[in-house]
Amino acid sequence: MALLQIAEPGESAAPHEHRLAVGIDLGTTNSLVATVRSGMSVVLNDERGRPLLPSIVRYAAGGEIEVGYAAQSHQASDPRNTIVSAKRFMGRGRKDIAHIEMLPYDFIDAEGMVKLKTAQGIKSPVEVSAEVLKALRSRAEASLGGELTGVVITVPAYFDDAQRQATKDAARLAGLNVLRLLNEPTAAAIAYGLDNGAEGVYAVFDLGGGTFDISILRLSKGVFEVMATGGDSALGGDDFDHRVFCWIIEQAGLMPLSPHDVRLLQVRAREAKEYLSQHGEAPITVKLGSGEYVDLTLTTDIFTEITRTLVQKTLVPTRKALRDAGLAAEDIKGVVMVGGATRMPQIQHAVGEFFRQEPLNNLDPDKVVALGAAIQANLLAGNRAAGDDWLLLDVIPLSLGLETMGGLVEKVIPRNSTIPIARAQEFTTYKDGQTALAVHVVQGERELVSDCRSLARFELRGIPPMVAGAARIRVSFQVDADGLLSVTAREQTTGHEARIEVKPSYGLSDDEIAAMLKDSFSHASDDAFRRALREAQVEAQRLIEAVQSALKEDAELLSAPERSHIDNAIVRLQAAIMGDDRRAIDQAMDALSKGTNEFAARRMNKSVSKALSGRKIDEVGFDA
Amino acid sequence: MSACTTTENATAAPQAAPAGWQGAERASPVTLSARAADHIARFLAKRGKGIGIRLGVRTSGCSGMAYKLEFADSPNPEDIEFSSHGVKVLVDPKSLPYLAGTELDYAREGLNEGFKFNNPNVKDACGCGESFNV
Numbered sequence: 001m002a003l004l005q006i007a008e009p010g011e012s013a014a015p016h017e018h019r020l021a022v023g024i025d026l027g028t029t030n031s032l033v034a035t036v037r038s039g040m041s042v043v044l045n046d047e048r049g050r051p052l053l054p055s056i057v058r059y060a061a062g063g064e065i066e067v068g069y070a071a072q073s074h075q076a077s078d079p080r081n082t083i084v085s086a087k088r089f090m091g092r093g094r095k096d097i098a099h100i101e102m103l104p105y106d107f108i109d110a111e112g113m114v115k116l117k118t119a120q121g122i123k124s125p126v127e128v129s130a131e132v133l134k135a136l137r138s139r140a141e142a143s144l145g146g147e148l149t150g151v152v153i154t155v156p157a158y159f160d161d162a163q164r165q166a167t168k169d170a171a172r173l174a175g176l177n178v179l180r181l182l183n184e185p186t187a188a189a190i191a192y193g194l195d196n197g198a199e200g201v202y203a204v205f206d207l208g209g210g211t212f213d214i215s216i217l218r219l220s221k222g223v224f225e226v227m228a229t230g231g232d233s234a235l236g237g238d239d240f241d242h243r244v245f246c247w248i249i250e251q252a253g254l255m256p257l258s259p260h261d262v263r264l265l266q267v268r269a270r271e272a273k274e275y276l277s278q279h280g281e282a283p284i285t286v287k288l289g290s291g292e293y294v295d296l297t298l299t300t301d302i303f304t305e306i307t308r309t310l311v312q313k314t315l316v317p318t319r320k321a322l323r324d325a326g327l328a329a330e331d332i333k334g335v336v337m338v339g340g341a342t343r344m345p346q347i348q349h350a351v352g353e354f355f356r357q358e359p360l361n362n363l364d365p366d367k368v369v370a371l372g373a374a375i376q377a378n379l380l381a382g383n384r385a386a387g388d389d390w391l392l393l394d395v396i397p398l399s400l401g402l403e404t405m406g407g408l409v410e411k412v413i414p415r416n417s418t419i420p421i422a423r424a425q426e427f428t429t430y431k432d433g434q435t436a437l438a439v440h441v442v443q444g445e446r447e448l449v450s451d452c453r454s455l456a457r458f459e460l461r462g463i464p465p466m467v468a469g470a471a472r473i474r475v476s477f478q479v480d481a482d483g484l485l486s487v488t489a490r491e492q493t494t495g496h497e498a499r500i501e502v503k504p505s506y507g508l509s510d511d512e513i514a515a516m517l518k519d520s521f522s523h524a525s526d527d528a529f530r531r532a533l534r535e536a537q538v539e540a541q542r543l544i545e546a547v548q549s550a551l552k553e554d555a556e557l558l559s560a561p562e563r564s565h566i567d568n569a570i571v572r573l574q575a576a577i578m579g580d581d582r583r584a585i586d587q588a589m590d591a592l593s594k595g596t597n598e599f600a601a602r603r604m605n606k607s608v609s610k611a612l613s614g615r616k617i618d619e620v621g622f623d624a
Numbered sequence: 625m626s627a628c629t630t631t632e633n634a635t636a637a638p639q640a641a642p643a644g645w646q647g648a649e650r651a652s653p654v655t656l657s658a659r660a661a662d663h664i665a666r667f668l669a670k671r672g673k674g675i676g677i678r679l680g681v682r683t684s685g686c687s688g689m690a691y692k693l694e695f696a697d698s699p700n701p702e703d704i705e706f707s708s709h710g711v712k713v714l715v716d717p718k719s720l721p722y723l724a725g726t727e728l729d730y731a732r733e734g735l736n737e738g739f740k741f742n743n744p745n746v747k748d749a750c751g752c753g754e755s756f757n758v
Contacts, residue, residue: 003731003738006667006677007694037738038667039695047735143735 003145006038019149021179021381022140023187023373026129026153026167028087029209031055032367033136034374035144041191041371041378044143051367053139057131058082059118067135079104081119086132089114089125090170091162098234113166126170133174150179152377154369157183157215157229160398160443161455161485168484179380185215186226187372188338192360200333201227203321205351205359207314207341210236214318216325216332228324230317235310237273237341243306244269244298248284252294261288272298277343304346311350318354335359340366396421400477400485403440403449405430406538408531412477415445424476426492430542432549433465437473439489441500447527448534460489462496468542529582536585537577543589544570547596550603557602569595652706653724654679654715660730660739661709668711673697676712679728680719689722689756691741721745 022035022044030052034043043051050069058071059081066074075082083105089097094109106117115124133153140148153176155167164181171178185204192202199219206213213231245266249255257265264286272282276298286294322329335351337359342348351359363371401411404427413423429437437460444452463471472492479485488499547570555563573588656664668674680692696714699705703714715723726743746756 003733003736003740004691004693005738006664007692009678009694009697038663040667040670044735139735143737145733145736145738 008039019381020140020144020146021150021152021374021377022136022144022148023182023370023375023377024133024136024151024153025184025187025367025370025373026087026132026155026170027055027208028085028211029055030366031132031136032370033140034367034370035140036374036378041374043367043370044140046139047142053132053135055087055129055132056082056084057086057128059120059123061119063120065120065131067131080106083116083118083123083128086125086128089116090129091160091164091166092125112162126166126173129167129170130173133171133176137174137176148176149381150177150377152180152182152187152373152380153178154182154184154187154373156211156213157185157226158213158231164484179377182373182376183215183226184369185213185217185229185336185338187369187376188336189217189219189372190375191363191368191372192334192336201325201327201331202334202336203318203332203355204336204338205314205318205342206231206338207347208236208339209238209341210234212236212314212317214314214321216321216327227327228321230321230324232313232317235313237339237344239310240273240307240341240344241266241270243310244273244303247298247302247306248286248294248296251296254288254292254294258289261290264288265294273303273344276300276303277345300345307346311346314347315350315354329355332357336368337361337365338368396479398443398453399445400441400443400455400479401452402427402475403438403442405541406534407449408534408538409442409444409447409449409452412475413479417479420478420480422476422478424474427473427475428469429463429466429471429473430468431545432467434468434471435463435465436461437463437489439475439487439498439500441477441485441487447531451527455485456487456500458487458489458498458500460491460496460498462494463491464494468546533580533582533585536582536589540573540577540585540589543592544573547592550596550599554599554603554606557606558599562599566592566595566599652708653704653720653726654706654708654713655727656708656711656713657727657729658709660728661711663730663739664711668695671695675699676714678703678714678716679723679726680716681722682719691756692719693728693739 020035022033023041025032025034032043032051032053034041036042045051046053046068053068054072056068056071056075058066058074058078060066060074060078061081071082075084091113093112094100094107094114097103097107097114100107108115108117108122110124113124113126115122116128137148137151151171153167153171155164159167167181168178185206188204188206189202202217202219204213204215204217206215211231211233212235213229215229216227218225218227248265248269249257254261254265268284268286272284275282281297281299284294284296284298288294322332332355335355335357337348337351342351342359342361342365348359348361396413396415396417399411399415400413401409402425404410410425410427412425413421427437438457439460440449440457441455442449442452443455446452460473463473474490474492476488476490477485478488484501486499486501488497490497547566551558551563551566558566569588569592573585573592576584576588579585664677668676674695674697676696678692678694678696681689682692696712699714700716702717704717704720705712705714707713722745723741723743724745726741726745729740729742731737731740743756
């Protein structure tokens with residue numbers, strides 16, 4: 001007998017047509033799956049009642065694949081074949097991965113994304129993630145008693161196209177139908193926003209084990225909009241553990257330690273931190289390998305003192321995200337806490353003080369993202385109640401643009417634009433008779449292509465030969481609801497079109513994103529100068545080419561001294577282009593323009609007389 | 625979705641109510657198990673609105689009839705109301721004959737959990753029990 005759930009009034013599904021949908025929080029350390037049951041979002045536990053699935057996959061030499069706790073138990077004994085935190089490698093090239101030399105894996109730098117050599121052959125991070133997703137899928141199908149219609153998978157707001165695409169590929173590999181990728185903070189806001197029916201501007205403060213993310217969201221009339229994101233990819237609960245670990249060593253005067261003792265103390269440090277979230281002081285007693293005893297008491301005051309700078313560090317990106325959104329702390333109506341590390345009273349207190357209000361924390365911070373994803377999945381699968389048909393807006397983390405002449409970036413979609421979005425801009429040809437246009441899609445905030453990240457290149461061919469600047473080429477950027485980009489270039493007169501789905505060969509690390517953003521601010525004036533210089537260089541080059549093509553056609557209009565005067569001016573301008581003195585370029589351009597004035601006038605006369613020769617005055621038509 | 629199989633041919637709803645249901649009406653015609661009532665009360669509280677639940681049947685599915693299990697926000701004038709373990713249960717009069725004597729239970733089967741109709745009127749059901757015949 002099938003087990004039924006309570007439906008909304010009038011929404012009972014026909015038999016065998018229940019649309020089973022789940023939300024998946026595919027985390028770096030742990031993953032969860034949740035669903036909406038009888039109107040309530042719940043996390044689905046495994047057969048032993050555990051909500052979390054460690055995001056760990058082991059490719060054992062014997063041929064079996066273990067996922068979750070089973071794999072975790074081999075982390076120490078079989079590190080090479082036990083893949084931890086595959087999420088960090090999704091859509092990343094070898095050089096995108098921080099501290100790759102510290103990781104125990106055999107990396108192979110494959111095209112586009114690193115791969116890992118295991119006892120069962122070469123595995124890509126997509127395959128590893130697919131194993132985690134498969135485990136969650138079978139848990140969900142056992143829990144819901146049927147095949148899944150679709151899933152919503154959450155990704156960090158800063159994930160770029162490559163990372164999102166890799167996540168979608170992993171889902172496909174796991175046999176899941178992805179209804180949508182959803183930004184993690186947005187999912188958390190859904191879990192709170194809908195359940196509590198609150199509207200306004202919210203901050204989502206997500207302090208996980210190893211990363212910190214802050215997002216500013218606007219919720220109004222049931223529409224979610226991500227206004228800004230920021231964070232620190234090297235700040236998390238682990239850093240607090242480390243401070244306690246260092247404090248133990250300092251207090252007990254220990255050093256050096258065996259690797260076993262280091263691990264033991266790290267575990268004790270974390271336990272003490274977690275104990276302090278509920279109690280005033282935490283006893284730390286450890287027997288070391290040497291037989292030495294450590295017996296200390298960590299009080300809340302000491303803990304607060306030794307972690308003060310870490311707490312302060314979370315507020316720096318928070319301030320910046322607020323600034324990006326053009327808001328002050330007072331404008332924030334509520335703060336959603338996500339991630340286990342936000343259980344620390346010190347964090348709760350600092351966040352409360354910064355925003356001058358108690359943060360929202362009545363949902364489990366480890367589960368809130370999955371719970372929100374489940375609500376979204378339930379709606380997208382078509383199990384919506386009347387009045388629930390709201391839109392969901394996300395944001396792109398870095399500006400998207402095109403390379404123009406001189407290696408400059410023309411931004412087409414500015415960062416923090418809400419998605420889905422489509423923007424088009426017109427471009428033209430640079431040379432006479434140019435029949436093809438190279439389109440180079442880049443991502444980043446800087447003015448020069450060389451400082452941004454290259455996403456894709458393609459060519460539009462079949463442009464009819466025209467003089468420079470006459471062709472009209474419309475380039476459209478479209479970012480779909482999952483944050484994936486497609487670019488189309490279309491020559492307007494002929495309708496010739498070329499397009500590309502951007503599956504960039506390399507991903508950006510969030511470190512890089514942060515660094516690129518920082519760069520764009522600190523280099524603002526430098527960039528402005530370089531932009532002006534490049535523009536002058538491009539302009540000068542264009543002038544030289546125009547003069548040269550005119551010289552080729554009408555050389556007979558010039559006397560020898562006139563010709564050598566113009567040639568000299570060209571040489572001087574060419575020399576100026578090579579340098580970085582913009583004024584010199586301007587002066588040389590001026591000289592060349594002046595030097596060719598007379599030549600241009602003669603050419604004009606020549607073409608007019610050619611057009612008029614042999615025609616009567618009344619044929620010419622004065623209104624033409 | 626699992627395939628739907630039935631040992632007998634699917635038939636339309638019977639013309640007359642099954643014998644004996646009138647007797648059952650005087651006792652409580654439809655009851656909730658304590659566990660089911662607990663879960664319903666919790667879901668209602670979480671949902672934040674609703675006066676109770678509505679049970680019913682409708683003709684559909686491959687074995688003739690299917691259960692309806694929904695939150696109720698307001699009673700319909702013709703509804704038959706009763707209470708079980710403190711939870712208000714609404715049943716429309718047309719459905720009642722097919723449900724008389726039914727107990728709604730909340731069950732756990734492996735990882736799956738949900739509501740289950742223990743309906744004495746059912747003659748045969750499709751393989752998965754989602755639709756049935758009286």
